[in-house]
Amino acid sequence: MKYFATPEIGLSYTEVNNAIEAVFAEHGRGNVQMPPKVYITFPHGDFRTMPAYLPALNLAGVKVVNVHPLNPAKGLPTVMALTVILDVDTGRAIALLNATKLTNMRTGAAGAVACKYLSPKKSVILGLVGSGQQAEAQVRAIAEILSIEKILVWSRTEKNTLALCRQLSHFDCVSATLAGACDCDVLVTTTPSRAPIVKDEWVHEGTHINAIGADAKGKQELDPAILKRAMVIVDDPVQAAHSGEINVPISNGEFSVEEISGTLGEIVLGSKKRSGSEQVTVFDSTGLAIQDLAIAEIAMKSGRAFNLPYP
Amino acid sequence: MKYFATPEIGLSYTEVNNAIEAVFAEHGRGNVQMPPKVYITFPHGDFRTMPAYLPALNLAGVKVVNVHPLNPAKGLPTVMALTVILDVDTGRAIALLNATKLTNMRTGAAGAVACKYLSPKKSVILGLVGSGQQAEAQVRAIAEILSIEKILVWSRTEKNTLALCRQLSHFDCVSATLAGACDCDVLVTTTPSRAPIVKDEWVHEGTHINAIGADAKGKQELDPAILKRAMVIVDDPVQAAHSGEINVPISNGEFSVEEISGTLGEIVLGSKKRSGSEQVTVFDSTGLAIQDLAIAEIAMKSGRAFNLPYP
Numbered sequence: 374m375k376y377f378a379t380p381e382i383g384l385s386y387t388e389v390n391n392a393i394e395a396v397f398a399e400h401g402r403g404n405v406q407m408p409p410k411v412y413i414t415f416p417h418g419d420f421r422t423m424p425a426y427l428p429a430l431n432l433a434g435v436k437v438v439n440v441h442p443l444n445p446a447k448g449l450p451t452v453m454a455l456t457v458i459l460d461v462d463t464g465r466a467i468a469l470l471n472a473t474k475l476t477n478m479r480t481g482a483a484g485a486v487a488c489k490y491l492s493p494k495k496s497v498i499l500g501l502v503g504s505g506q507q508a509e510a511q512v513r514a515i516a517e518i519l520s521i522e523k524i525l526v527w528s529r530t531e532k533n534t535l536a537l538c539r540q541l542s543h544f545d546c547v548s549a550t551l552a553g554a555c556d557c558d559v560l561v562t563t564t565p566s567r568a569p570i571v572k573d574e575w576v577h578e579g580t581h582i583n584a585i586g587a588d589a590k591g592k593q594e595l596d597p598a599i600l601k602r603a604m605v606i607v608d609d610p611v612q613a614a615h616s617g618e619i620n621v622p623i624s625n626g627e628f629s630v631e632e633i634s635g636t637l638g639e640i641v642l643g644s645k646k647r648s649g650s651e652q653v654t655v656f657d658s659t660g661l662a663i664q665d666l667a668i669a670e671i672a673m674k675s676g677r678a679f680n681l682p683y684p
Numbered sequence: 685m686k687y688f689a690t691p692e693i694g695l696s697y698t699e700v701n702n703a704i705e706a707v708f709a710e711h712g713r714g715n716v717q718m719p720p721k722v723y724i725t726f727p728h729g730d731f732r733t734m735p736a737y738l739p740a741l742n743l744a745g746v747k748v749v750n751v752h753p754l755n756p757a758k759g760l761p762t763v764m765a766l767t768v769i770l771d772v773d774t775g776r777a778i779a780l781l782n783a784t785k786l787t788n789m790r791t792g793a794a795g796a797v798a799c800k801y802l803s804p805k806k807s808v809i810l811g812l813v814g815s816g817q818q819a820e821a822q823v824r825a826i827a828e829i830l831s832i833e834k835i836l837v838w839s840r841t842e843k844n845t846l847a848l849c850r851q852l853s854h855f856d857c858v859s860a861t862l863a864g865a866c867d868c869d870v871l872v873t874t875t876p877s878r879a880p881i882v883k884d885e886w887v888h889e890g891t892h893i894n895a896i897g898a899d900a901k902g903k904q905e906l907d908p909a910i911l912k913r914a915m916v917i918v919d920d921p922v923q924a925a926h927s928g929e930i931n932v933p934i935s936n937g938e939f940s941v942e943e944i945s946g947t948l949g950e951i952v953l954g955s956k957k958r959s960g961s962e963q964v965t966v967f968d969s970t971g972l973a974i975q976d977l978a979i980a981e982i983a984m985k986s987g988r989a990f991n992l993p994y995p
Contacts, residue, residue, distance in 0.1 A: 376687070378993040408722045413737045413744060418775050422746050424733045426724045433724060435733050435748055437768050439775020447774060453995040455777045457748050457766060463758060464729050464750020466766045469780065473995040681990065682689040684764040684784040 374683035380672035381474040393482035396667035401638025425662035434458040436665040479664040481510030487656035496520040500557030503564040504528035504537040527554035573598035584618040593621040603653040685994035691983035692785040704793035707978035712949025736973035745769040747976040790975040792821030798967035807831040811868030814875035815839035815848040838865035884909035895929040904932040914964040
């Protein structure tokens with residue numbers, strides 16, 4: 374069994390985006406085994422277990438990932454993850470990967486794949502609501518797909534906005550009001566909000582939105598009125614209904630699973646398409662176990678590993 | 685993060701039995717978070733993901749375990765397992781354990797705990813149907829609880845019976861017919877059978893049965909008539925109904941969940957009891973994630989570990 378402590382080193386978003394797009398195509402073909410994530414709740418956070426199997430890639434495993442919002446004060450990331458890869462033929466664990474940074478990257482890449490098919494244009498003004506690590510990952514992944522003219526950042530604190538713009542110094546990155554950040558072509562929301570913060574009237578026609586932040590029951594970033602007029606694309610209908618941007622509106626009766634227009638897999642396969650330049654589109658990302666397998670596979674090809682005795 | 689490659693070294697069944705009994709008591713008190721196991725199916729086997737959290741022990745984690753029946757021909761165990769232990773406060777993975785042998789031990793210990801409360805006497809003739817590693821684990825764990833006068837072993841092949849008796853050379857261990865092995869005080873079944881092999885007429889009054897082998901949909905070792913006249917104790921009602929000895933009889937309408945007499949946790953707490961010396965009792969073991977956490981905790985106290993950089 375090999376342990377990859379820093380499997381993200383040397384991975385480029387070009388190859389990650391390609392791997393994530395390919396695995397969404399597999400999902401669109403219905404050629405995956407992926408039971409819903411299982412949640413365990415702690416007093417100060419939770420952890421999720423995400424098993425999956427991709428027969429066409431002969432690839433199987435499980436990611437274990439926590440979410441502990443108080444961690445940064447203790448010097449630890451909010452989200453940490455470990456992926457176990459199993460040999461399909463024997464069930465033996467063949468690799469363990471520190472998947473903390475891989476999780477950021479595979480989520481960024483899903484946003485980039487959504488932009489490839491749903492962005493209203495190839496050269497865009499990018500709005501960011503939220504300025505954490507996932508905001509940065511989205512920008513870096515999307516930059517491989519679209520030409521980013523300008524980045525408008527809203528964050529709860531100006532300090533965080535400036536820190537992100539320093540990280541993204543190759544881009545024209547500026548601070549904006551919440552309404553101002555929404556005046557863009559592609560909007561990316563990455564906050565842990567539990568109430569709608571993006572108002573319907575701020576989002577103009579033709580905007581594509583990557584709704585990334587809502588990934589657990591009770592989380593929500595967008596005014597449900599946006600969902601009502603948008604083409605809503607999810608990564609996985611069961612997960613999205615349970616824990617994605619649409620979970621609260623579904624619980625409230627403001628949205629229904631029948632109003633989901635399709636999955637990112639169907640978009641990649643071309644069986645579902647954006648319906649014109651005035652269409653608002655929303656990609657509701659919850660994060661899929663198959664994304665974790667896909668990025669683990671390419672990371673294992675080049676990554677340095679420790680050998681561990683097992684079984 | 686620490687990796688324990690051989691955490692079973694130095695563990696005694698005395699301490700394992702005690703830890704497993706304590707965790708069943710926690711289960712009986714309803715003081716655990718343990719969603720049902722999640723199964724992924726491969727062409728030649730499967731793997732199961734088993735997360736759990738024990739608040740009273742401040743202990744959480746997940747076991748990943750496969751079942752690949754063709755493995756022995758490839759020189760690998762049929763069942764291999766890895767347990768990840770998470771820090772409750774931060775969600776950080778703090779330990780990984782090679783849980784292949786721990787899985788055998790914690791299953792043996794559950795059988796021993798069942799015998800402690802359900803065996804008709806303290807000095808017993810032990811019947812074994814099946815002669816694999818789990819048969820041996822059951823004997824070693826039960827020997828800490830009961831005095832074993834004689835062991836009667838049935839296996840598909842005499843070679844396997846003799847191999848087990850050589851392993852158990854401190855015991856009076858002999859080969860028996862299937863009916864002969866059932867002529868005992870405590871019967872332990874550990875086969876991968878998918879049809880009843882233990883007939884009702886072979887099981888005399890007062891016998892206690894540890895039904896260990898059935899741990900997935902479609903598996904079954906006992907004539908359902910035995911369940912109808914027995915006090916049926918399960919480790920967990922949801923798991924047992926899905927994948928334990930009772931799963932096929934429930935699917936066929938020959939048994940119902942209402943006929944479950946109780947859980948091993950309730951037996952340990954004394955809220956359910958054997959109803960006299962003539963009562964046949966069955967312990968239907970599917971294996972619980974909380975058993976894996978309990979044995980991991982004691983293994984981590986004394987085991988030697990590698991330090992791994994994480995996150």
